[in-house]
Amino acid sequence: MGPRSQEQLRRRWTRRLEPVVAVLTLVTACLSGGCTSARNTLGTNAAACVQALPVAARAVHHRGSFDGVILVDEGRLGQPDQTALRAVLDQRAGRRVTTVCLVSYSGEFRLSQVDLPTGSAPPGGTGHYAIVVVSPRGVQLLATFVLSTQPLGFRHNHLGP
16 A cells, blocks of 8 residues: 555544544543533533534534534523524424534535535635534434534633633
């Protein structure tokens, strides 16, 4: 095998292993007590979303870099500015959605490159973020948004309070 073939093989395996590494990291954190409280030191309550990670990775076809995951509850989904989104999610889930997991990826995305694309394409047709919406109940893919800017803070640049 030549150096070029080895590099292609390494890249292919790296892309396939990224979601596995993310899941193992979250599981390790949970087992070591990081997920035993309602919120850990990162300020996230997304432990319920561990099972959503492989679903989200498949929705973006393992493209981009994983940025983070957020659990969004009834209070946030029920706000007046979320009415249209709520209707789409309820319809796709076949029931009233009370919580969702939002999984963010950064990279270059087009609506045609993700599963269940929702909303309009960003200017130029390519977005820098894909936000995957997964129902933690039944681990069901509900929507994928391709956006130019990230609407929520998925990244945590430091540990501690």
